[in-house]
Amino acid sequence: MPTKNSDRARAWLVLLLAGAFExxxxxxxxxxxxxxxxxxxxxxxxxxxxxxxxxSVALRTIDVGIGYAVWAGIGAVGAALLGPVFFSETLTPAKSFWLTVIIAGVVWLKLSDRPKQTKEPSTPLATDHSPETTTR
Structure with missing residues (x-):
């Protein structure tokens, strides 16, 4: 049975694929x-x-806001970098700087998407206040 970590990793790989398709x-x-x-x-x-x-497959596991932002960022940066290759577009230093900012934002979004740590329910140590054990 797959673990949650492998499900998350798979979702991120599918999100990268979605970005490439974008x-x-x-x-x-x-x-x-x-x-x-x-x-x-x-x-x-x-x-x-x-x-x-x-x-849509990736967003089954990844939060919508994070997934959509990463997907859109990959598409925007990829199109801006490959536009000059396929079309007569330009890539100026200013555009390159702002694309770098987008890439940094996408990386930070990925890093912020950590699984939530759940705390184990605490058990009472020596005191039990249930009605069966309380006497008056």
Whole structure:
């Protein structure tokens, strides 16, 4: 039977995959030129369905706010870094700085998503105040 840690690790891997699909979706939407290029449009629809499916699987385990923010951050950074590779976009030092800020935020979000520690219920030491043991 899988442990909670392995379930969480698997969810984070699926979230990374969802982020990769989101990058593919963003780039293919850009290439579709407003959904006027059929090949890019079909690829965009496929990536859209894949990213939503993977995101929904990851969010079964990861908190929605954290998961969505990480997913969106991966998509934004990936599209911004790969935009100049596939299209005639620019990556300036200012853009690079702010992308670094987004990456740092995503890393901090991941680090903040630790499983909650549950305390064991404390047992009474020497005193028992149940009605059966209390005498008047």
């Amino acid at each position: 990058i593919g979706y963003a780039l293919s939407v850009g290439g579709s030129e407003g959904f006027t290029v059929l090949s890019w449009s079909l690829v965009a629809v496929i990536f859209f369905l894949l990213t939503l499916f993977a995101l």
